[in-house]
Amino acid sequence: MKEIAIVGYQQSDCVSDAGALNEVELIIPVLERVFEQVGISNAQDVDFVCSGSCDYLQGAAFAFVLGVDALGAVPPIKESHVEMDAAWAFYESILKIRMGHADSALIYGFGKSSPGELPIVLSQQLDPYYLAPQWVDTISLAALQARLMLDQGKITERDMAEVVARSRRNALNNPHAQLKGDVTADEVLAEETYLSPLRKADICPVSDGASAAVICTVEKAQEWGLPYAVITGIDHIIESHNPGMRDLTDSVSTRKAAENAGMGEGKVDVAEFYAPFSHQEIILTRALGLGDDTSINPSGGVLAGNLMMASGLSRIGEVFNRIVRGEADRGLAHTTSGPCLQHNLVAILEKGEAA
Amino acid sequence: MSEEKSMSEQHEIITGIEAPIYLKYNFTAGAAPTRFLAQLKKGKLTGQCRAEPGAPVYVPPRGSCPATGLPTEQEVEVSDKATVQSFTIVHIPIPGNPIEPPFVVANLVADGANISFIHLMSECDNAEVHIGQRVQAIWKPEDEWDYAMDNIKYFKPIDEPDVPVEQIGKLPVTGLEG
Numbered sequence: 001m002k003e004i005a006i007v008g009y010q011q012s013d014c015v016s017d018a019g020a021l022n023e024v025e026l027i028i029p030v031l032e033r034v035f036e037q038v039g040i041s042n043a044q045d046v047d048f049v050c051s052g053s054c055d056y057l058q059g060a061a062f063a064f065v066l067g068v069d070a071l072g073a074v075p076p077i078k079e080s081h082v083e084m085d086a087a088w089a090f091y092e093s094i095l096k097i098r099m100g101h102a103d104s105a106l107i108y109g110f111g112k113s114s115p116g117e118l119p120i121v122l123s124q125q126l127d128p129y130y131l132a133p134q135w136v137d138t139i140s141l142a143a144l145q146a147r148l149m150l151d152q153g154k155i156t157e158r159d160m161a162e163v164v165a166r167s168r169r170n171a172l173n174n175p176h177a178q179l180k181g182d183v184t185a186d187e188v189l190a191e192e193t194y195l196s197p198l199r200k201a202d203i204c205p206v207s208d209g210a211s212a213a214v215i216c217t218v219e220k221a222q223e224w225g226l227p228y229a230v231i232t233g234i235d236h237i238i239e240s241h242n243p244g245m246r247d248l249t250d251s252v253s254t255r256k257a258a259e260n261a262g263m264g265e266g267k268v269d270v271a272e273f274y275a276p277f278s279h280q281e282i283i284l285t286r287a288l289g290l291g292d293d294t295s296i297n298p299s300g301g302v303l304a305g306n307l308m309m310a311s312g313l314s315r316i317g318e319v320f321n322r323i324v325r326g327e328a329d330r331g332l333a334h335t336t337s338g339p340c341l342q343h344n345l346v347a348i349l350e351k352g353e354a355a
Numbered sequence: 356m357s358e359e360k361s362m363s364e365q366h367e368i369i370t371g372i373e374a375p376i377y378l379k380y381n382f383t384a385g386a387a388p389t390r391f392l393a394q395l396k397k398g399k400l401t402g403q404c405r406a407e408p409g410a411p412v413y414v415p416p417r418g419s420c421p422a423t424g425l426p427t428e429q430e431v432e433v434s435d436k437a438t439v440q441s442f443t444i445v446h447i448p449i450p451g452n453p454i455e456p457p458f459v460v461a462n463l464v465a466d467g468a469n470i471s472f473i474h475l476m477s478e479c480d481n482a483e484v485h486i487g488q489r490v491q492a493i494w495k496p497e498d499e500w501d502y503a504m505d506n507i508k509y510f511k512p513i514d515e516p517d518v519p520v521e522q523i524g525k526l527p528v529t530g531l532e533g
Contacts, residue, residue: 022385059380072424133374
């Protein structure tokens with residue numbers, strides 16, 4: 001089986017409101033940078049393109065078609081889309097290469113969440129009979145999850161505040177972060193609760209922007225002469241859509257996906273979790289049994305900026321960046337989708353052999 | 356068989372529920388469409404293209420040249436004369452739309468543009484509308500102009516020779532006279 005590598009990753013700054021820019025205008029600058037990084041002119045130079053976005057975010061039907069306008073799709077290209085985070089577009093692209101249908105792929109994700117009320121918009125991803133008609137928003141569901149954790153004595157509010165403080169501090173080194181600062185847990189705890197037990201700081205911000213990556217076979221990466229990280233394993237598992245039918249204080253699907261992706265076959269120097277709420281980072285860290293020798297969310301994670309439909313790909317990109325910079329030999333990237341960590345994807349990345 | 360009925364037999368079968376969805380958005384057109392709409396408010400129909408000779412002109416512009424994926428940074432004024440590229444005659448009323456059927460909706464290419472936009476045709480015999488037909492914009496009074504494509508009420512046929520199919524979408528801003 002052909003080994004697959006990541007050779008490029010770029011993202012836009014996470015901003016609370018991209019103003020007048022439309023989706024294609026958000027994507028173009030990010031694609032230009034990733035094309036430059038890899039040394040190609042446009043999507044004509046890869047075998048496959050896959051994007052992740054959700055029309056509900058900006059409230060425009062077939063908005064993803066506009067995204068194709070950023071690619072240079074004449075003559076026609078092979079292109080696909082997932083109505084999910086671009087981490088699943090990444091997954092689809094890996095399958096495409098593994099099947100021998102492509103040697104390289106461009107993946108991009110984008111979201112302009114600021115035009116709508118994101119927590120309410122996301123309530124419409126719930127089951128259409130019992131939960132969506134009640135407009136149960138994502139923050140309320142996460143608050144229930146945090147309450148379960150607290151009531152069972154699995155965490156304290158201080159544990160959650162420590163996650164926030166570390167995110168803010170780590171984000172000081174992330175040029176794309178929206179929320180950063182030298183914040184202490186005490187300062188977080190001094191905030192009033194917003195939706196008890198959650199404080200605003202426990203909740204990821206709403207961000208507009210895009211991210212993009214280029215992957216290819218290791219042979220191709222060496223032919224291009226680019227630094228790369230090898231994707232040694234990837235899997236994703238979904239749990240019940242009914243939050244009452246699973247243990248919300250654990251993430252069984254993340255653990256199984258990580259096992260299947262081969263996490264245990266080596267040490268994990270860095271882990272980037274898609275944890276939109278502070279307590280979820282604790283659930284994920286514990287579910288995988290990661291300890292002090294793993295750097296968790298050195299980018300600040302999505303508490304520092306959450307590009308819906310792109311932040312999952314960004315987790316992979318952040319691990320890639322650290323491996324090619326020589327800061328880590330092996331890392332884990334996680335992505336989630338659905339309420340209370342329902343659907344989880346784990347990818348394992350490792351340093352490639354020198355070309 | 357037992358006399359007792361199962362739950363599903365005791366109750367009327369539910370085949371649907373009503374769960375209306377209302378979501379509010381502050382929609383923005385995009386930076387490139389904003390430039391287009393600002394010109395439209397002044398009564399000017401503009402397209403955009405890459406800053407390169409011979410680059411295709413898009414009306415309305417949406418921010419990129421889809422053929423190349425590059426931004427359309429150059430503004431080009433196009434004519435309010437256009438050619439029918441294709442059309443349909445609508446016979447069914449659209450709820451909430453004040454226009455009485457039958458009416459003509461057409462893909463029109465403005466002189467100086469390379470791609471069509473959709474607009475209404477009126478002051479014409481519907482049965483005589485055809486591909487290649489020449490039309491011109493009928494604008495609303497200037498004091499009603501807004502950031503909107505309906506500053507143009509509709510397009511009306513004009514007395515000019517038809518454009519051959521292979522020439523549609525390729526006329527310069529000066530039109531048939533070249």
